Amino acid sequence: MPKTAPLRPGTAHPAEPAVPAAPLGALLREWLPRQRWFAGKDRPVTEIGLLSMTELFPGCLHLLVRTGHGTVPAPGGTLPAGDCYQLLLGVREGPAPRLGPALIGRVEDGPLAGRTVYDALHDPRAAHLLLERLRRPGTAGPLRFECDPARPVPGGLPPRVLDAEQSNSSLVYGDAYILKVFRRIQPGVNPDLEVPGALARQGCDRVPAPVAWLRTTRPFEATLGVLQPFLPDARDGWSLALEALASGDDFTGRAHQLGVATAEVHLALAAAFPSGPAGENGPTAAAMTERLTAAAHCVPALRPHVPGLRAAFSALTTCDPGPPAQRVHGDLHLGQVLRAGRDWFVIDFEGEPSRPLDERRDAHSPVRDIAGMLRSFDYAARQSRPWRPEWARRCREAYCAGYAARAGWDPRKKHGLLRAHETDRAVYEVLYEARHRPDWLPVPMAAIERLAVRGD
Template sequence: MPKTALHRPGRHAPAALLTSLGDLLREWLPRQRWFAGKGRPVTGLSVASSTELYPGCLHLLVHTEHLGRTTHSGSGTPPADDCYQLLLGARKVLPPRLAHAFIGRASAGPLADMSVYDALHDPRATGLLLERLRTPGAAGPLLFERDARVTVPAGLAPRLLDAEQSNSSLVYGDSFILKFFRRVQPGINPDLELPWALARQGCTRVPAPAAWFGTSQPREATLGVLQPFLPGAADGWTLALKSLASDREFTEEAYELGRATAEVHLALATAFPVDAPSPLQHERLAAAMSERLEATGPRGDGAYARPRCMLRFRLRLRVGAPLPGGVADPSTSARSPGASGPEGASSV
């Protein structure tokens, strides 16, 4: 993949692109797992931003409207929660290896008679994304940035993960993972802001961002974050289920999970301002935690019996006593992160 590629922002006017893509996207978008408007037909579609990364590869931000929902504010601007990020390819003939990514064939407009497809399945397009993240700079309204202390090798083979939820994820050579935000929110995305804040506090429990990219149009927003990939990682729920399935003790793993969680929250409390809750808030928190504790199981000696040590936590919560074992005082809670983000990331 060359280090430079042709970027022609706005080569096709939004109205012209809609002539080619409007009907195709109205049918395709509601079928995607990351599309928030499931079950609601797309009644309106507009192109907020378009950038040609190279001939036949378009980066788009599109706004959608849904049946039975008013999406325009008094200023006539669609709300950000209906903004989606797309990477589309257009070819005269679609090779068999990309058949599963086919969206439809454009019948009019600048892409007439072209096969349109989801270019996140195209190694050429996703390889270019990595190259742009390796060599920071602008491509029209898009701005690519990188932590200069991190080396991202060239030529890492891209692989799109199947488990899509609200975003799409690309793994590069089992070394890095790019979270490609499908539903775009204005401002700095927490998936960039929080890991960066943890890294600045020296917390290594969450991989620090290696690179990221964002847009300045129609609003400043984060579009993607590249982080080290942890192929053997598993969440706590999965670990617990595996332990239950194998009739294996989970106490040690649970302790380590709690320790990691405490380290992350302490680092966040240092990185962001904190407020001490009022006595009433503390009482409500203790009541909610006690209620969840009561639901963990019977007091008997069965397989799911509540450990006796947990009963002591319930009593301490009710009286507001310090928790044992050197656990941090829970009487402070972090506020939502502010607008500040990574140095050099003001554009996103």
């Protein structure tokens, strides 16, 4: 029987209200699985536990909660499964109609009895006060508000919530800044803070630089949010690609320019971070095979194709090793790039949130990012009726040509390496779609069939 653990701060602190809120935990156990950014939709929430609770300002609580999901198989037995999530909860005497979609519920017992709680990011007052905390360095219990003094942020900017976010939540302030609030929290520095800051120091203007950020020191060191300049007139690459498909417009010129932009970001990343060893494809092949095994366990449709997919990973150990490993984006696709005027910008360096933070911060082959973008062109082409494989092929060719022109090496000549990384990406997509968007599962499965049988 699922249980709700008492919500109690682990250590008393003047900024932390002592709220033993088991009823609040019960509300959260019902509310969390309904959120788009909740990663455990395919697993029951067996318990809720509080890791940290801080009063940001009157009427707003900052929480880190752990969701339990039973156990997962591990060598020698099982391990507890769970995730840590960041919540900002507004507390009111009664419901507010304008905050209806953000409503979590009414607390029936304890110190918050009779109060209504809601997602505070949807409250303009709470969003305004959060920006004020970010504008001025300071602390609140274990929370640390920090900023770049060379990039001051003006006050009084009206906030609005972005509806397009999936794994996180974002607030836009006055069409000048965007605050990404990370929902699923892991110990360590989030790459979406670390990487844009390092690229800014390299003089790379393809990535908006962070101007302020929020982190915590308890129960572990972690990044909680990042404020960056917002590009109000920019369009994301996914929307632009779908428009081109619908209107019959050519997209190869923009795909070529996107390849150039990707190469420029990779060159700046290689200069900003130490490179990994070259010719070390054995561990990469083993990791890909392990991910395939886990995905096939969860998605039965993948199982008939496992032998052919494993062959793609096995070939990785004998093919051209390609360029040295380096820091990469980690989750590059058309939705992670913006076009403003004639320029492409790269955003969202968090990587795949489902993967461990250490892995996302590790060095990988730059082909990993290239494969992600090539898969994205295929995804876009399959949204068209009828399917437009020739459109995807031309965009893939143009993108690789643009990348080669700037990087000095051609990913198309690294066939075995590119096939393995594209296969690994398609396996990830199958698992993601099966969990979150079952109607989309045929899109990556079509690529799986191609990669497993023909090895293209």
